[in-house]
Amino acid sequence: MSIFYFGAILVLVLELISYVHGHNSSSCYHPEKVPAQAQKNDTPMIVSAYYPGYNSKFLPVEKIPWKMYNHLQYFVAVPDSKPEEDLIIETEENMIQVIKAAKQNKVSISLSVGGWTGSRTFSFLVGDSKNRTSFVETIARAVHKYGLDGIDLGKFTNLFFFLLQLPIIILLLLFQLIPIEEQKRMKSRQRINFYFLLILFCEEACGILIRAFIYPTTDWEYPNEQGLGCNALNANDTKNFLAFLKLLRKKLGTSHRLSAAVSMKGFMSPDGQNYLSDVSEFAKVLNFFTIMAYDVYGSSFSKLAGPNSPLYSTCSEPTKKYSVAQTIKQWTSTGIPSRQLLLGIPSYGYAYTLLSSKITPSHLSGQPGVTSLLFQPHADTVPESGKTAGQAGGTDACGNPNVAGGQWLFKELSETGKLSNDQQKGLNGYRRIYDNCTHTPFLFNPSTKNLISYDDSFSLKEKASYALEHGLGGVEMFDATGDTLDSQLLRSVRRVLFPGEKNALHGIRATST
16 A cells, blocks of 8 residues: 555545534634734725624524625623623524524624623723733633534534545545556556645645634723723723733634724823824734724714714814724824724714704814804704614613613614615605715704714715725624615625625715705
C-alpha cells in the first residue's frame, strides 16, 4: 500500500471526527471576522440588523428575510449583577430558533449583551480584574452553550463537506486496488493520487473555515455616561471597558466577530465632560463599531419635533448638532478606521403633537436662506403610538414612571393607513413631506396636529450612499421588525451597496405630497 492509501484513510477519519465534532462545536469563518487591522477594502459590505427577541411576534422566525442579510444581531442578553452568573436571556427558546435558522441560511449571528436596560451593572462587571475575568468566562460560556444546545449548528456544513468528499475518497481507495500490471502502464498514477489528496485536504481546510459560531456583541449604553438613568458610573469606565475587551478577545481568539454598539459622540473621558480624542486601541480588539445614529430627536426627550436620524445637522439646534455626517467624522478622527464602522440606521420614527396646525420653516442654521420644515414646537402629550412603542404606566428598571415612547415602526405607517404602500404620499389627512435640510421625511396631519418623523427607502438610500462614499464597513438596522414584509428599506440599502442585485428596490423619489 502506498502513502496515498493511508492519506485517503486519514482524511476520511479526520472528516468523520470533524462531522461528529460539528454537533458539539461552533467554529465558523466569515470575512468580516478577520482581525480588524488585517481587513481589506474589498471585504463585502455588512448588511445587518438587530432582531429583538421580545418583539418576535412582529417578525416570526419563518418570516425573517435572510437573503437581505449577511449578519444578524440577536437582541438581547442582559448581564446579571454578579459577573459569574449566566447571562439572562428571557427569550432563549426563540433565540435558539433564530440561531438555527441563521445557520441554515448561511448568515452569521451575534448575541448582543447589554442594551438600554441591560447596561446598569456593566461598570461593576468590568470594574476590576477579578470581575472582568469572571464576566469574560460567563460570555465565553454562553458562546459555547448555544453552540452545543441541541440545535446542530455545525450539522449542515459538516454533512455537506462530508458528502462532497466521500465520492473522491472512494475513488482514491479504489484506485489503489488496480492490479500492479495495470499500474505500471499508468505513468501518471502518482500525480493523479497527489491531485486527489490535494483536493481532499483543500476541501477539509475550507470545511474547517466555515463551521458555525455565535458571536458576542457588547452593547454598553454608555461607559461613564448615564443612559437609562440608574446606570452605575466610574471615571475609569472606558479604560476598564478596553481592558475587558482585550481579555475577551484573548479568550475567544481572532476567529470570533467581536463588536460594540457605540454612541454618536464617542467614548467618554475620565472627567465625565469631554470625549476621548484617541480610541485607536479599541480598533485592535473590536472588529466593528456600530454607531447608533438615531434617537437624535424623540417625542419624550426633545423640546422640538425633529428628525430621528438626520443625515446632516445644518438646521439643528446648536445643542443637538448630531447627524450621520457628524458622527462618522467624529469616530474616524479618533483613530478608528472607517472600514470598521457600521452605520446604525433606524426602521422606526417618532410621533409628536405640534402646538400649531401650520408648519412654519425654522431657521436654526444661522445661514441665510437655509431653513427646515422640522424643529417645530410640540406639546408634552405624546399622541397615539405604534404597537411596539413604550407605553405610559408602571415603572422602568430604575423605578421611575414609564412615559409614552411615541415610536412607530416604518411598516406600521402603511399598515395603519397613514402612508401609501409606494411611500409617495400621505393618506387619511396626512401629508408626506421631505425635509431637504435633514434629508428625512415626515408625515403631518393639520387637523390633529400630529407629526411623525421617520426614515424611508429614500432617506436610507442616501445614508447608505454616504456610508459607502466614506468607506464604512456596512450598515446595521435597528431593528429587523420595522421593515415591511417585502423588505422595502433593506432593498433600497442593498441597491446602493450591491448595485448588481436584481432584487433590490429601484429607489423612491423624494417628493412632497
